[in-house]
Amino acid sequence: MELVAQSLVKRYPGVLALDGVSITVRGSEVHAVAGENGAGKSTLMQLLSGAITPDGGTITVDGREVRFASPHDAHALGIRMIHQELSLVPELSVAENIFLGAEPARRGMVDRARQRREARAVLDRLGQTSLDTDARIDDLSLAARQMTEIAKSVSQRARVLIMDEPTAILAHEETEALFAVIAQLSAEGVAIVYISHRLEEIFRIASRVTVLRDGRLVTSASLGELSRGEIVRLMVGRELSAGYPRATQPPGEEILRVERLSSGPVRDATLALRRGEIVGLVGLVGAGRTELARAIFGAEPTTAGAMFVDGAPYRPRSPHDAIAAGLALLPEDRKRQGLVLEATIRENTSLPSLRALVRAGMARAAAAVRGRPASAMPVLSRAGVVNRARERGEVTRWVEALKVRTPSVERPARQLSGGNQQKVVVARWLLAHSHILLVDEPTRGIDVGAKAEIYALMRRLADEGAAILMISSDLPEALGMADRLLVMRGGRIVGELSRAEATPERVASLILGESSAA
């Protein structure tokens, strides 16, 4: 089995996601793909597994060129992806899921006995003797679901298994079990393509590594040829300090304080934000960063702890309360959580600022924190009726100030590129006079040029007195932008580093939780 991709290109509106990437995967090898978020790993895997089609380049399997119109075509050639978000039917049993779409049948009826028997055989082969074939997926742990997913692929004669961050959801022993299965499959001749952030995992199980950066292939080498440090350097690539605007003045007084906050996976989080500073929040996917930001914003219930805005107790029961207190959340998933895509730029921008009640609260907060008179808040509606001329004027002012590239604020937000959509979300909160900004992966999926604009914009807002908490999985970005860095791991804030202390090695070891943790 040999899977070869040559010069693959994939374009999305405003982003060249993959720019001429080649990779060769052979039977029995465990081939790691490393790179930062946005480097193009997921795009490459989606192309190889038939989920999307390339705009250029070729894929050949055993020397024969193939075109995948859908994952189904890739399955037929034995290429399968184990998704982060598993693709199992929760109401069905393990056996039913393993044979979903390929049920052993007799005269149109599912042969349940045979299905159970064959499922058992596959699971046993993977060493999963304790996994019940009749258990409902709903009742299983994430690790057991992942095993079911792998068993499903194996039962349908997978020759290449693509795994995207498979250990992100696993506990330590479960990870060991997964590695055992990977070794077993590899011994049987199955090729494994393994995407991971975790370098120690790559060094443990992989034989080759392909490193991507900004949609391009950096190197593909046998793991014996590269050291850990070299891989990190290849992944990061850029000069760490280049192009990031620095603070022009020391931070001002504290405006948000979070004390021993617990919410969902978040445990005992304590942090403070001051005017004029950008605080980076880094950690692995699943460390609880997004959940912490959402809890501060009133979007997740808290189980313990206290919060204060400008010294006064702050207990948001919903985002509405948070907005009234001057907070804003710029979510990671702009399309799903940030924008109403079918609505216009104007409607998206003014959305939180229309209501008189919210406005009054925001005005008070703005007056208290920024020393601005409450009358500076634009009045966009009276008696519940929107003043559209004023709305359009205010929105246009911000949209122009942020250089959103659109001929008119009356265009649907859907038509904008990722960077411009992000700017619309920023414009929304500027219009609402928010001054405590919780920014989740602000530049994910955004073009390099637009990134620089977003960085400059964030720094300008901070210089004008806003406090910014910036979640980022892009280490150079976090190191470059943040005046102070908080590191989360396993739901806890495990470290705080000043700009001077925050060396890539130190931050990385804190993120990964290695012995040398400061």
Next chain:
Amino acid sequence: MSVPVEREQIAGAPVPTAVPWQRAAEYVLVIATLVEVAIFAFAAPGFFSVANALNIALSIAVTGILAVGATAVILTAGIDLSVGSVVALTGVTGAMAAAASGMPALAALAVALIVGTATGVVNGTLIAYFRVQPFIATLALLTIARGLAFIISGGRSIGNLGPTFGILGRSLVFGIPTPVIVMAIVMIAGAFVLKRTVFGRHIYAIGGNTEAAWLAGINVRWVIWLVYVLNGALSGLGGLTLASRLGAGVPDAGLQYELDVIAAVVVGGTSLFGGRGTIAGTLWGTVFIGVLMNGLNLANVDPYVQKIALGVVIVLAAVGDELTRKKRAAW
């Protein structure tokens, strides 16, 4: 800020500017209605006259009133199946109030609006606060309200209510039937609320992306609750208008009205997925179906064939909606 220029630009993209796509359904419908009128003018004797135009307007008035509330409900990605039963319940209770009061018309109106609003409160509370699926909550109320209408009326029509009871349904204003005037007022008010008010903006935002709307500080539950409450009040108004036209509160009035109303809204281009649609579209959907039924009637087309024609129209509207959706499911 001095920054590099982003490569991707919107300006050059071939996007129609004069006709926002949301309005496409309305334009298609206006043209389709004109074509329809032209065909019936030849094919159906007595179709092309002022008298028949008023006839059509009267025939769609109640559906039109109800469709305004249904548009708001469907914009939030909800549905109301109880509207037909609520029409019967409010007609019956309104008629009983008229029979018991010295001021029949006013008493009937007050009671019908109160009862209609109350059904809206039940639907809204179940859906917004208890998170019951709109389909299920309003299905329950469909059978409950119908049962109540029969129990309260003892299964009989409640008539003999004096001349003033018929004002809402049977009188004319400047030669135009009052129900048509009522429908026009309700539609104009509905369009104003949806297009111009903060509440209307919030309805669209919730239907378009509930999560984003909530994270933008919108009180999602309250807005959804209020939509069902106002929809209930409009159902009461529609129910009384029908009872007044019939001259009696009838417990089996309004049977399957929910289907007529949903058909009018969907044909008018409002998406059942929420966030897309207008009152103007709903008006044209209502008119198109009204003209179709009237014309087929006058052309002596078999009533069963008329039903098939309506079904075909719904299918065409639904397929058109799906084809114009920007983001389609992968399968």
